[in-house]
Amino acid sequence: MTGAAEARVLELTGVDTFYGRAQILSDVSLEVRRSEVVALLGRNGAGKSTTIKSIIGLVRPAKGEIAFEGKPIQGLEPFQISRLGLGYVPEDRRVFTGLTVAENLEVGRQPRRENAPEWTPDKLFALFPNLAEMSDRLGGLMSGGEQQMLTIARTLMGNPTTMLLDEPSEGLAPVIVEQVAKTILDLKAHGLSILLSEQNLHLSTLVSDRAYIIEKGRIRYEGSMAELAENEEIRAAYLMV
Amino acid sequence: MADFIVSLLTGLSSAAAMFLVASGLSIIFGVTRIVNFAHGSFYMLGAYIGYTLVQTIGSTGIGFWTAVLIAAVAVGLIGVVMEILLLRRIYKAPELFQLIATFGVILVIQDVTLWVWGSEDLVGPQAPGLKGAVSILGKPIPEYDLALIAISPLVLVGLWALFKLTRWGTLVRAATQDRQMVAALGVNQRWLFTGVLFLGSALAGLGGAVQIPKGGADLLMDFNILAAAFVVVVVGGMGSILGAFWAALLFGILQTFGIQILPNSTLVLMFLVMAVVLIFRPWGLLGMPESLLQIPSGPPEQPLRPALPRVRALAGAACALLLVLPIVHLVFPEVVGTFTLVLVIEIMVFVLFAAALHFIMGPGGMVSFGHAAYFGGGAYAAALLVKFADAPFELAFWAAPLGGALLAFLFGWFCVRLSGVYFAMLTLAFAQIAWAFVFQDMPGSVLKTFGIADEFGTPLKITGGDDGLNDIWPSPWASTRISYYYITVGLSVAALWIMRRLLYAPFGYTLRAGRDSPLRAAAIGIDLTRHRWLAFAISGAFTGLAGALFLFSKGSIFPTTLEIARSFDALLMVMLGGVQSLFGPIFGAAALTWLNDLFSVLSYWRFLLGVTIIALVLLLPQGLAGFADTRPGRRLRLARPEETGA
Ligand SMILES: Nc1ncnc2c1ncn2[C@@H]1O[C@H](COP(=O)(O)OP(=O)(O)OP(=O)(O)O)[C@@H](O)[C@H]1O
Ligand SMILES: [Mg+2]
Numbered sequence: 044m045t046g047a048a049e050a051r052v053l054e055l056t057g058v059d060t061f062y063g064r065a066q067i068l069s070d071v072s073l074e075v076r077r078s079e080v081v082a083l084l085g086r087n088g089a090g091k092s093t094t095i096k097s098i099i100g101l102v103r104p105a106k107g108e109i110a111f112e113g114k115p116i117q118g119l120e121p122f123q124i125s126r127l128g129l130g131y132v133p134e135d136r137r138v139f140t141g142l143t144v145a146e147n148l149e150v151g152r153q154p155r156r157e158n159a160p161e162w163t164p165d166k167l168f169a170l171f172p173n174l175a176e177m178s179d180r181l182g183g184l185m186s187g188g189e190q191q192m193l194t195i196a197r198t199l200m201g202n203p204t205t206m207l208l209d210e211p212s213e214g215l216a217p218v219i220v221e222q223v224a225k226t227i228l229d230l231k232a233h234g235l236s237i238l239l240s241e242q243n244l245h246l247s248t249l250v251s252d253r254a255y256i257i258e259k260g261r262i263r264y265e266g267s268m269a270e271l272a273e274n275e276e277i278r279a280a281y282l283m284v
Numbered sequence: 285m286a287d288f289i290v291s292l293l294t295g296l297s298s299a300a301a302m303f304l305v306a307s308g309l310s311i312i313f314g315v316t317r318i319v320n321f322a323h324g325s326f327y328m329l330g331a332y333i334g335y336t337l338v339q340t341i342g343s344t345g346i347g348f349w350t351a352v353l354i355a356a357v358a359v360g361l362i363g364v365v366m367e368i369l370l371l372r373r374i375y376k377a378p379e380l381f382q383l384i385a386t387f388g389v390i391l392v393i394q395d396v397t398l399w400v401w402g403s404e405d406l407v408g409p410q411a412p413g414l415k416g417a418v419s420i421l422g423k424p425i426p427e428y429d430l431a432l433i434a435i436s437p438l439v440l441v442g443l444w445a446l447f448k449l450t451r452w453g454t455l456v457r458a459a460t461q462d463r464q465m466v467a468a469l470g471v472n473q474r475w476l477f478t479g480v481l482f483l484g485s486a487l488a489g490l491g492g493a494v495q496i497p498k499g500g501a502d503l504l505m506d507f508n509i510l511a512a513a514f515v516v517v518v519v520g521g522m523g524s525i526l527g528a529f530w531a532a533l534l535f536g537i538l539q540t541f542g543i544q545i546l547p548n549s550t551l552v553l554m555f556l557v558m559a560v561v562l563i564f565r566p567w568g569l570l571g572m573p574e575s576l577l578q579i580p581s582g583p584p585e586q587p588l589r590p591a592l593p594r595v596r597a598l599a600g601a602a603c604a605l606l607l608v609l610p611i612v613h614l615v616f617p618e619v620v621g622t623f624t625l626v627l628v629i630e631i632m633v634f635v636l637f638a639a640a641l642h643f644i645m646g647p648g649g650m651v652s653f654g655h656a657a658y659f660g661g662g663a664y665a666a667a668l669l670v671k672f673a674d675a676p677f678e679l680a681f682w683a684a685p686l687g688g689a690l691l692a693f694l695f696g697w698f699c700v701r702l703s704g705v706y707f708a709m710l711t712l713a714f715a716q717i718a719w720a721f722v723f724q725d726m727p728g729s730v731l732k733t734f735g736i737a738d739e740f741g742t743p744l745k746i747t748g749g750d751d752g753l754n755d756i757w758p759s760p761w762a763s764t765r766i767s768y769y770y771i772t773v774g775l776s777v778a779a780l781w782i783m784r785r786l787l788y789a790p791f792g793y794t795l796r797a798g799r800d801s802p803l804r805a806a807a808i809g810i811d812l813t814r815h816r817w818l819a820f821a822i823s824g825a826f827t828g829l830a831g832a833l834f835l836f837s838k839g840s841i842f843p844t845t846l847e848i849a850r851s852f853d854a855l856l857m858v859m860l861g862g863v864q865s866l867f868g869p870i871f872g873a874a875a876l877t878w879l880n881d882l883f884s885v886l887s888y889w890r891f892l893l894g895v896t897i898i899a900l901v902l903l904l905p906q907g908l909a910g911f912a913d914t915r916p917g918r919r920l921r922l923a924r925p926e927e928t929g930a
Pocket of ligand 2: 091092093134209210
């Protein structure tokens with residue numbers, strides 16, 4: 044891994060996405076490099092989730108290119124994209140409420156991959172100790188924080204090399220947010236690359252290397268997280284409510 | 285006591301087929317969100333294929349059960365073929381199109397079955413090794429009944445193990461809740477769906493095959509079991525296998541006891557029990573509210589807009605043509621023959637029928653799969669009045685719209701509380717019950733239980749069963765071809781106009797508001813259920829009016845007018861024409877009546893019609909009137925230019 048080009052794991056170039064006739068994303072370009080945590084920041088409705096869904100294939104971009112590990116993935120089906128090693132943790136969690144914790148993990152299980160850490164339920168229970176105690180509990184009977192841990196664990200069962208995390212802090216108490224931050228840093232230490240969509244500046248500052256700001260479907264800012272943390276003006280313009 | 289036990293066992297044994305079919309239907313719906321109307325046809329195929337296999341290899345006990353299993357697997361594979369060739373392409377299509385497409389499959393299977401096995405009912409051989417009877421409390425119980433009783437719990441346990449203990453089962457349960465998420469986790473749902481279709485269809489096939497020794501195989505099996513399975517699924521709770529199990533047992537037992545009290549009462553009893561269950565538990569015994577089932581909804585439909593001048597002009601021209609047609613007939617009989625007038629009468633009857641269905645379907649979003657009940661039901665009301673009360677034409681005629689409205693009022697009470705596929709299934713079940721009422725001459729049976737019968741003790745002929753009611757003609761002033769033509773054209777055009785007025789009145793806006801955002805409509809204080817109920821009854825009245833016009837143009841009426849196939853005809857007309865346009869049903873009815881006329885001279889016309897329907901669904905998902913929105917249509921200025929966003 045020498046040049047920046049090789050280190051690029053995920054790259055979006057000029058992506059336009061529509062819902063029906065409404066254009067949601069305009070010319071979105073961004074990149075995630077190996078073992079890097081990149082924050083995608085923006086207000087409600089800015090287009091963060093749409094960007095992430097465009098990457099994983101749940102919505103089809105009308106224009107632009109999306110490359111993962113150097114290969115174009117736009118137009119592939121979500122399951123194909125996921126099998127390339129791109130893990131997706133959705134917003135509002137979407138745990139399978141009628142399935143137990145163990146079964147939720149089973150749904151996420153995929154064969155092991157060479158360049159990624161291999162996860163088993165036991166290893167995940169070590170990472171998320173409170174899940175271990177409730178492996179037979181139904182997903183629907185868990186608290187919001189527990190569900191968030193479960194969705195992350197479920198995605199890890201696919202042994203991804205890269206993770207897309209969509210607002211993992213949403214609706215969680217500050218202590219739990221700290222726990223999410225710790226998990227993200229753990230995963231980064233395992234060598235995973237992460238694209239984190241967030242509104243929570245605190246969490247993003249704790250974990251991210253770089254940041255993008257999206258507003259009304261356009262990327263408005265790109266830079267290191269440290270720079271952004273300093274730059275009051277930009278934050279006031281795009282992030283304050 | 286012994287009698288009671290025997291009845292109980294008989295009932296349990298007859299629950300087996302119902303449970304197998306209903307559980308298969310439930311499993312397929314759970315994952316694919318498609319109500320497979322062809323499920324009854326798979327059951328029928330299971331019986332026919334099983335019959336042939338049993339004839340060849342079923343002379344021993346092992347041979348018999350092997351034959352049954354092979355039949356189930358074969359039907360499972362047919363389900364797979366349907367999934368790969370048809371369903372895969374329409375998972376994202378509107379519900380209505382999915383239902384219509386699987387109805388096309390019904391037609392194809394009916395004719396293929398007829399072609400392969402002929403029209404004779406097949407009497408099933410007895411199962412080797414289980415031909416005898418065992419004595420329980422001194423009463424003989426056929427051994428095969430005991431085998432059937434064992435099958436349902438065995439299958440139930442097998443399904444439980446499959447869904448609970450295997451990875452495949454876990455994935456299926458996950459996909460039942462959120463299939464998008466399952467895909468995003470790297471699961472190729474395509475094979476999951478195919479597998480589910482295999483399992484569900486195989487269960488239907490198994491149901492058909494195991495009941496050969498009791499019921500054999502015949503060509504009416506498909507619709508008969510379909511209605512029963514719908515009732516079981518609705519009562520048990522959509523998507524709940526255990527619910528289907530209990531409901532099937534309940535109906536099986538009920539059926540045996542019911543028959544002892546009142547012969548031929550099966551379907552009516554089912555109706556009563558279903559009614560009671562739905563009053564207390566609208567989502568069935570073990571079901572959950574539809575909102576929790578996350579039924580995906582398509583993009584919001586286009587608002588209803590007043591027709592363009594060009595379209596209005598076309599409608600005016602068509603009316604004018606209708607008015608002068610008989611005059612042309614009188615002056616130039618060789619240009620416009622009697623046949624044309626007869627065809628136009630028939631077309632207008634179905635235009636009215638289709639428009640009345642569209643009235644609740646398009647603007648109301650209620651897809652009724654049993655509208656023939658109000659068409660035939662209304663016609664029967666008028667016919668009975670003529671037959672048994674000697675009512676004059678002028679009076680009896682109006683009994684049809686009244687009867688249609690009352691029937692829709694009754695059935696509607698249950699249906700309008702539900703929506704989407706629940707609504708569709710329930711309307712179909714009600715229609716089949718109405719059909720059975722007429723076909724089995726329930727009133728005659730009921731009178732007989734009260735001791736009223738003819739001198740030989742056979743039930744009186746009230747609805748006439750299969751023979752129908754004949755010799756019912758309009759008064760002399762109305763019975764010439766031309767006067768009846770004007771009556772039909774006048775009444776149906778007037779009815780179309782009234783319906784159009786209603787839809788552009790506040791009533792219509794409310795209906796549409798309810799279709800597009802039921803929660804919001806409820807939030808601003810609209811009693812949506814009331815509106816939907818009223819719309820359903822109005823639609824029933826106009827459908828009944830179409831039934832009256834039909835009755836007096838033919839002079840007779842048969843149970844076939846209440847058949848499911850007739851309901852589907854009307855649906856098809858609306859679909860052909862395009863649901864979102866008021867002119868749609870008119871095009872559709874004209875086109876289909878003409879097509880039917882064309883095809884019906886051919887043998888195997890059902891096959892052709894089925895294939896045509898499937899092709900149409902795949903090629904023209906917007907319907908015929910959707911043609912107006914295509915490029916050639918726009919060139920003719922039949923639709924507004926596309927509004928492009930800024
Ligand atoms: N399925 C959909 N159909 C139509 N419009 C949609 C759909 N999903 C999202 N939108 C619209 O797209 C825009 C961007 O939505 P998106 O979910 O990407 O925002 P977001 O940045 O993730 O916001 P949040 O922080 O609230 O999650 C919003 O205006 C939203 O209303
Ligand atoms: Mg979002």
